[in-house]
Amino acid sequence: MKVFNVKNNVYSVGVSDPGLRVFDIMMETKHGTTYNSYLIKEQGGITIIDGVKEQFTDQWLNNIRSLVDISDIKYLVVQHTEPDHSGAIPHLLALNPNIQVFGSFMAMANLKEINNGAFNANVVKPKQELKLSDRQSLFFHPVPNVHWPDTIIIHDPFNDLAFTCDFLGMHIAPLQLFFSKEPNKAIIEEELTLYYDAIMAPFKSDALKSVATLKSLDVSMVLNSHGYILDTKEAVRWALDKYTKWSTVHKSDQLTVTVVFASAYGYTRRLKDVIVDELLKGGALVHVFEVPNVEIARIVGKIEESDVLIVASPTFVGDGIKPIYDVLNSLNPVIGHGKYASAFGSFGWSGEAIRNYLNRAKELRFKTVDDGFKVRLKPSEKDVEAARVYARNFITKVREELNK
Numbered sequence: 574m575k576v577f578n579v580k581n582n583v584y585s586v587g588v589s590d591p592g593l594r595v596f597d598i599m600m601e602t603k604h605g606t607t608y609n610s611y612l613i614k615e616q617g618g619i620t621i622i623d624g625v626k627e628q629f630t631d632q633w634l635n636n637i638r639s640l641v642d643i644s645d646i647k648y649l650v651v652q653h654t655e656p657d658h659s660g661a662i663p664h665l666l667a668l669n670p671n672i673q674v675f676g677s678f679m680a681m682a683n684l685k686e687i688n689n690g691a692f693n694a695n696v697v698k699p700k701q702e703l704k705l706s707d708r709q710s711l712f713f714h715p716v717p718n719v720h721w722p723d724t725i726i727i728h729d730p731f732n733d734l735a736f737t738c739d740f741l742g743m744h745i746a747p748l749q750l751f752f753s754k755e756p757n758k759a760i761i762e763e764e765l766t767l768y769y770d771a772i773m774a775p776f777k778s779d780a781l782k783s784v785a786t787l788k789s790l791d792v793s794m795v796l797n798s799h800g801y802i803l804d805t806k807e808a809v810r811w812a813l814d815k816y817t818k819w820s821t822v823h824k825s826d827q828l829t830v831t832v833v834f835a836s837a838y839g840y841t842r843r844l845k846d847v848i849v850d851e852l853l854k855g856g857a858l859v860h861v862f863e864v865p866n867v868e869i870a871r872i873v874g875k876i877e878e879s880d881v882l883i884v885a886s887p888t889f890v891g892d893g894i895k896p897i898y899d900v901l902n903s904l905n906p907v908i909g910h911g912k913y914a915s916a917f918g919s920f921g922w923s924g925e926a927i928r929n930y931l932n933r934a935k936e937l938r939f940k941t942v943d944d945g946f947k948v949r950l951k952p953s954e955k956d957v958e959a960a961r962v963y964a965r966n967f968i969t970k971v972r973e974e975l976n977k
């Protein structure tokens with residue numbers, strides 16, 4: 574990517590990675606990505622904001638050299654230390670060990686483990702000012718967990734803009750980086766959405782706090798670290814509105830339970846029917862999904878809105894079944910934290926599914942109040958009554974826990 578002027582004394586010195594097809598092992602990037610890095614060419618206070626992925630070090634350093642001497646760089650601000658932004662930094666610090674590096678406590682600690690050597694680390698406090706010159710200062714705002722604990726954003730009031738790193742980023746490697754100049758806004762929206770879903774979605778409440786921070790700064794430009802720069806106030810507002818919508822979870826006042834089940838011969842289904850009936854009688858709001866015929870994202874969305882997750886299936890070959898694990902494996906401990914889980918099902922001779930689901934739920938930080946419920950083969954009338962008791966006890970215990 575060629576160096577270009579973003580605004581006044583702010584330049585883009587980042588690099589383009591158009592061939593990237595997978596990011597962070599899991600995320601498909603069909604349009605590649607960019608690793609945006611910025612240089613503030615302020616006399617006496619030359620500053621670099623973020624680095625790039627290590628394999629692009631030479632290009633990044635040459636971009637910087639086209640504007641300034643490396644030896645004249647005074648400051649480096651590290652907003653986030655994931656190696657797509659920090660991998661090249663040790664090479665810059667090797668060339669100029671006098672650079673003063675600024676970042677959160679966590680960012681400085683992480684960079685130590687990436688640089689594997691001493692550097693001039695400066696831990697920043699919330700709203701701390703870094704004076705670049707008589708006319709220009711940068712202000713640091715911690716926005717932890719969008720998406721690492723280390724993250725800060727930078728406000729540059731002189732230029733009326735903010736640097737936000739991954740926050741409001743998108744994986745796309747266009748020929749020019751200005752949002753306002755891209756006629757195909759649909760592609761930006763698609764990539765902003767995919768990026769949010771893959772990277773930010775586990776951190777919805779933190780994303781909302783970061784939206785509030787950025788809104789309070791009321792800037793006319795956002796210089797992020799992947800894809801298009803949001804170069805108008807309207808573009809910034811548009812992206813912030815999207816993040817607000819995606820991050821707002823509509824929790825009901827009613828105790829909300831999501832039940833995810835599968836059943837080969839109808840035995841677990843029979844248990845599901847009576848258990849759901851008891852949950853409804855107990856005043857819960859209940860969402861029921863039969864897997865594998867539902868889009869997992871829809872199920873995850875309902876689990877996020879719920880207080881309780883109950884999974885149900887038979888035991889197959891000494892374990893639970895893939896469609897249920899696919900749901901559990903689409904969750905994370907941020908979702909599970911503060912929620913309750915249970916499991917039930919029919920089994921033939923060993924019945925491991927229930928215990929294994931509960932163990933996985935505990936790894937995901939769901940709390941449990943029982944050992945689940947299981948029935949050997951076809952539920953008898955006695956089993957049906959026991960299932961009702963299980964459901965009533967479960968809901969009572971969860972209510973007690975929630976009211977503690």
Ligand SMILES: Cc1cc2nc3c(=O)[nH]c(=O)nc-3n(C[C@H](O)[C@H](O)[C@H](O)COP(=O)(O)O)c2cc1C
Pocket residue numbers: 835836837838839840841842886887888889890891892919920921922923924925949950951
């Ligand atoms: C392919 C297959 C493998 C099974 N493996 C086990 C097993 O390892 N342990 C067990 O307790 N039951 C096992 N079973 C028995 C089922 O768990 C049992 O038939 C159960 O009642 C089915 O409930 P459903 O009607 O809700 O599907 C297996 C059943 C099938 C079809």
Ligand SMILES: [Fe+2]
Pocket residue numbers: 653655720739
């Ligand atoms: Fe990141």
Ligand SMILES: [Fe+2]
Pocket residue numbers: 655657658739798799
């Ligand atoms: Fe990133």
